[in-house]
Amino acid sequence: MGISERKGREKQEMRDLILREATxxxxxxxxxxxxxxxxxxxxxxSPATIYLYFxxxxxxxxxxxxQGFEKFLAKLEKTSAIGHPxxxxxxxxxxxxxxxxxxxxxxxxxxxxxxxxxxxxxxxxWHCGRKSFDFFRDTVRECIEKGYMKPTSVDVVAFSILxxxxxxxxxxxxxxxxxxxxxxxxxxxxxxxxxMLGVLENK
Amino acid sequence: MGISERKGREKQEMRDLILREATxxxxxxxxxxxxxxxxxxxxxxSPATIYLYFxxxxxxxxxxxxQGFEKFLAKLEKTSAIGHPxxxxxxxxxxxxxxxxxxxxxxxxxxxxxxxxxxxxxxxxWHCGRKSFDFFRDTVRECIEKGYMKPTSVDVVAFSILxxxxxxxxxxxxxxxxxxxxxxxxxxxxxxxxxMLGVLENK
DNA sequence: TAAATTTGCTGAACAGTGTTTATAAAACAA
DNA sequence: TTGTTTTATAAACACTGTTCAGCAAATTTA
Numbered sequence: 057m058g059i060s061e062r063k064g065r066e067k068q069e070m071r072d073l074i075l076r077e078a079t080x081x082x083x084x085x086x087x088x089x090x091x092x093x094x095x096x097x098x099x100x101x102s103p104a105t106i107y108l109y110f111x112x113x114x115x116x117x118x119x120x121x122x123q124g125f126e127k128f129l130a131k132l133e134k135t136s137a138i139g140h141p142x143x144x145x146x147x148x149x150x151x152x153x154x155x156x157x158x159x160x161x162x163x164x165x166x167x168x169x170x171x172x173x174x175x176x177x178x179x180x181x182w183h184c185g186r187k188s189f190d191f192f193r194d195t196v197r198e199c200i201e202k203g204y205m206k207p208t209s210v211d212v213v214a215f216s217i218l219x220x221x222x223x224x225x226x227x228x229x230x231x232x233x234x235x236x237x238x239x240x241x242x243x244x245x246x247x248x249x250x251x252m253l254g255v256l257e258n259k
Numbered sequence: 260m261g262i263s264e265r266k267g268r269e270k271q272e273m274r275d276l277i278l279r280e281a282t283x284x285x286x287x288x289x290x291x292x293x294x295x296x297x298x299x300x301x302x303x304x305s306p307a308t309i310y311l312y313f314x315x316x317x318x319x320x321x322x323x324x325x326q327g328f329e330k331f332l333a334k335l336e337k338t339s340a341i342g343h344p345x346x347x348x349x350x351x352x353x354x355x356x357x358x359x360x361x362x363x364x365x366x367x368x369x370x371x372x373x374x375x376x377x378x379x380x381x382x383x384x385w386h387c388g389r390k391s392f393d394f395f396r397d398t399v400r401e402c403i404e405k406g407y408m409k410p411t412s413v414d415v416v417a418f419s420i421l422x423x424x425x426x427x428x429x430x431x432x433x434x435x436x437x438x439x440x441x442x443x444x445x446x447x448x449x450x451x452x453x454x455m456l457g458v459l460e461n462k
Numbered sequence: 463t464a465a466a467t468t469t470g471c472t473g474a475a476c477a478g479t480g481t482t483t484a485t486a487a488a489a490c491a492a
Numbered sequence: 493t494t495g496t497t498t499t500a501t502a503a504a505c506a507c508t509g510t511t512c513a514g515c516a517a518a519t520t521t522a
Contacts, residue, residue, distance in 0.1 A: 063469085070470095082493085088373075091507080091508060092508085092509060092510085093507090093508080093509090101347075101471080101472085102471065102473075103472090104471075104472055104473080104510085104511080104512085105470080105471060105472075107509095107510070107511080109472075110472070112509075112510075113509065113510095157514085165433055165459060167430070167433075168371065168429070168431060168433060169433070170291075173434040173435075173437060176437050176449030177434075177437045182437070184440060189438055190291040200487045201403055208454060209450060211439075211443075211447055212450040212451055213454070213455055215427075215436075215439075215447040215448075215450075215451050216423065216451040216455060217379070217450065217456060218426070218430070219423055219427040219430060220419065220422055220423045220426055220432055221426070222426040222429070222435075223421070223422030223423055223424070223425040223426025223427075223429070224418075224422040224426075226371070226425070226426070226429055227370070227421070227422060227425055230370075230372070230373060231376040231380075232370055232376075232425075232517080233378045233418075234376060234379050234385070235389060236418075238371060240414075243417075244414055244415060244418040247412060247415040247418075248415055248418050248422065251411060251415055251419060252419060255458040255459060256458060266489095266490095266498085294478080294479060294480080295479085295480060295481085296478085296479080296480090296503070304500075304501085305500065305501045305502075306481085307481085307482080307483090307501055307503095308482085308499080308500055308502070309499070310481070310482080311482095311498095311500075314483090315480075315481075316480065397513080428508090
């Protein structure tokens with residue numbers, strides 16, 4: 057009988073509807089500011105209905121968190137067209153910061169917000185996050201192996217660059233660069249990336 | 260008449276009492292998790308009373324924010340005993356990370372939490388924050404001037420190091436290093452600092 | 463087809479949040 | 493003592509995430 061199949065399909069469609077509207081609101085207004093009630097209003101259902109499709113707000117967080125890394129990975133993988141690993145690394149830095157400033161609320165969700173990260177640790181959710189990091193790490197390895205960087209620990213370099221990039225992005229997003237003007241921050245970021253990749257390069 | 264003076268004193272004492280208890284709770288439980296009602300409970304006054312001494316929760320945020328930088332600046336300034344600027348810089352990095360991991364909730368308040376930063380931009384509050392940054396920036400300048408670093412823009416180097424340090428601290432505090440174990444993160448942080456200050460050094 | 467059961471949904475409630483306001487009481491001034 | 497100012501609070505407002513009893517429609521069973 058096809059009824060249970062149609063029911064399953066309808067269930068999936070409803071979940072998608074909730075998720076689509078929730079994601080839109082999360083991106084526009086941020087995770088904290090988006091309430092279950094406001095999502096319910098938008099899809100014209102009662103708040104309680106949402107709890108028939110998601111255990112709680114955390115579950116929605118994890119789905120959107122992963123979707124963010126999906127989008128990010130897609131952008132990041134475009135740099136694989138660049139043959140020269142050091143140029144690719146530079147391009148990846150550009151992709152990273154562009155993503156952060158084009159979708160600050162997504163970035164917030166993915167890298168800043170406090171959330172129970174146990175699931176992610178267990179590898180249950182975060183496939184694209186891990187893939188993104190591995191892709192980045194592989195480029196770092198290639199840079200070292202081909203002699204574009206001094207022979208250093210791959211993980212130390214990857215860890216350092218990620219920290220550096222996230223530091224700039226998150227301090228900017230959370231407005232902790234108030235000792236500089238916006239224009240200065242922009243130029244300092246460009247200068248910093250050039251300097252960092254400059255000193256790491258094996259010339 | 261000394262009555263108005265005593266009243267002023269009592270007002271200040273009450274403000275201090277609220278602030279003392281609030282700070283303790285903020286440090287222990289975090290800013291978001293500490294409610295006005297729970298502070299009121301602890302000092303055995305009604306929640307409304309707190310609003311006679313503070314405009315809103317934001318005002319308490321700013322005071323505690325500045326107090327955090329006061330504590331931080333005090334620790335940072337101890338490194339002024341170190342004559343060699345590059346060694347001092349290294350020591351400042353150590354002070355920074357120690358502060359972040361010893362007082363993660365304070366660090367959260369000072370560097371991560373989303374808050375209206377307009378006051379800080381206007382220099383009304385954030386004296387110790389600015390002083391901390393200037394102190395750090397001066398050491399970077401000294402390193403460059405005395406030839407311990409390659410002749411680079413002081414601000415680019417200061418901006419880069421701050422971003423790098425904050426990146427490590429905040430990713431660790433918000434548990435975004437789940438691709439590594441805790442022990443690995445510890446060693447990677449040490450290795451990263453050594454590598455970073457190594458490549459920046461003018462040898 | 464009629465009755466029984468399952469499914470999908472919601473209004474109302476619970477326990478919590480920051481904040482405001484009317485009111486009462488205490489302290490001070492005349 | 494009366495009038496004024498200061499101080500404190502209970503109660504309410506408008507929110508938040510979440511749960512649950514109950515209703516109505518869809519589906520299955522008799």
